Amino acid sequence: xxxxxxxxxxxxxxxxxxxxxxxxxxxxxxxxxxxxxxxxxxxxxxxxxxxxxxxxxxxxxxxxxxxxxxxxxxxxxxxxxxxxxxxxxxxxxxxxxxxxxxxxxxxxxxxxxxxxxxxxxxxxxxxxxxxxxxxxxxxxxxxxxxxxxxxxxxxxxxxxxxxxxxxxxxxxxxxxxxxxxxxxxxxxxxxxxxxxxxxxxxxxxxxxxxxxxxxxxxxxxxxxxxxxxxxxxxxxxxxxxxxxxxxxxxxxxxxxxxxxxxxxxxxxxxxxxxxxxxxxxxxxxxxxxxxxxxxxxxxxxxxx
Numbered sequence: 001x002x003x004x005x006x007x008x009x010x011x012x013x014x015x016x017x018x019x020x021x022x023x024x025x026x027x028x029x030x031x032x033x034x035x036x037x038x039x040x041x042x043x044x045x046x047x048x049x050x051x052x053x054x055x056x057x058x059x060x061x062x063x064x065x066x067x068x069x070x071x072x073x074x075x076x077x078x079x080x081x082x083x084x085x086x087x088x089x090x091x092x093x094x095x096x097x098x099x100x101x102x103x104x105x106x107x108x109x110x111x112x113x114x115x116x117x118x119x120x121x122x123x124x125x126x127x128x129x130x131x132x133x134x135x136x137x138x139x140x141x142x143x144x145x146x147x148x149x150x151x152x153x154x155x156x157x158x159x160x161x162x163x164x165x166x167x168x169x170x171x172x173x174x175x176x177x178x179x180x181x182x183x184x185x186x187x188x189x190x191x192x193x194x195x196x197x198x199x200x201x202x203x204x205x206x207x208x209x210x211x212x213x214x215x216x217x218x219x220x221x222x223x224x225x226x227x228x229x230x231x232x233x234x235x236x237x238x239x240x241x242x243x244x245x246x247x248x249x250x251x252x253x254x255x256x257x258x259x260x261x262x263x264x265x266x267x268x269x270x271x272x273x274x275x276x277x278x279x280x281x282x283x284x285x286x287x288x289x290x291x292x293x294x295x296x297x298x299x300x301x302x303x304x
Contacts, residue, residue: 002166002232007078007223009091014073016086017120073119082166085150086119092170093117093146095230096177099214099221107288108185115180116145137172139179141188146176159257162248165241167215167234171279172245174214178207187294196264201251202293204269205278208246209291212282215242239283246279247272270299277301 076087097114104112118124123132127142136155137148153169156162182188182203193200219233247253250272252262269275277300282291293299 003078003081003088003091003230004228004232005078007081007091007226007228007230009076009078009081009087009094010225011074011076011090012072013093013097014086014090014117014119016070016073017118017124085153085169088166088169089117089119089148089150089173091230092173093177094223095218095221096174096214098223098230099217100177100181102221103213103217103288104181104184110184113144113184115139115177116143118145118147120147120149121151122149137176139176139183141179141183144180144183146173146180148173148176156245156248161244161253161257163241163244165238167238168241168245171211171215171242174211175207177214178210179203181210181288182206185288187292194266194268196267197299198267199294200268201270201274201299202296205274205299206291206293208270208275209278209282209286209293210288212279212284213286213288213291214282215239215279216283216285243276243279246275250275273301274299 073086073090076084076090078091080087081091082088097112101112104110120131123130124147125131126140126145126147128138128140131138131147136152137146139146150169153162153164153172156168156172157164162168179188187206188203189199195201215234218231219229221230222228223230249269251264251267251269252271255262255266270278278291278293289295
């Protein structure tokens with residue numbers, strides 16, 4: 001989506017860091033690239049699979065709990081947010097903060113707490129293990145931090161066919177914020193199960209739905225600092241871009257691209273159709289209650 005002309009975003013919300021290394025224990029939208037492969041080919045081959053995505057190098061420690069970092073994304077304008085990925089990340093997080101600070105108490109009676117956000121290059125050491133840019137963005141409940149390397153968006157397009165675009169990138173951030181909301185609702189749990197109806201899939205599809213809720217309201221969510229709405233109304237093309245990103249990280253799509261076949265018993269994030277559907281459920285006047293996939297009769301889109 002396009003940030004509203006004349007908007008300004010304070011710096012200091014998103015930390016920046018860099019390093020090099022390999023990924024382990026990631027949970028989030030990009031983790032499906034590694035987790036699905038691990039289930040498909042077996043844990044003894046996960047190292048080579050990780051290396052194919054990540055490469056190698058020495059680890060530079062960056063702690064999500066207030067450790068070393070290179071500073072923060074600085075103040076930026078709406079015009080910069082529409083062109084610069086780190087500025088867009090910071091602005092998107094601030095839009096998500098404003099939305100959930102109002103929505104979570106109104107719908108669940110819970111006060112919203114802001115997660116930390118780290119934009120890193122190379123690798124980061126987290127409470128959930130070591131993360132690498134190629135493992136994709138993820139949320140770590142252990143330190144309540146969203147980790148993201150914005151170069152992941154290029155991988156999403158080049159290797160998995162996402163169409164790109166600003167809203168596609170914002171969807172990824174909103175999905176990770178969805179995991180933080182689930183954490184506040186005590187819905188994340190510790191399940192590492194797999195399968196088409198597994199709790200892992202339900203967690204991921206609910207995060208997609210929560211992301212859709214934010215997207216549906218983003219053009220009417222007002223920045224309390226400027227009095228302007230954060231974003232302009234979503235166009236049909238932008239919505240298509242977001243749905244394309246959701247489809248690109250479907251278990252079936254990733255498995256087909258990586259292994260040449262689909263294994264539903266190894267699903268951890270949901271199919272492409274499911275991910276697009278649940279994002280749409282949230283986008284079309286969804287609520288936290290309607291997004292709760294644990295209470296859903298079916299995870300599949302209704303037959304037309």
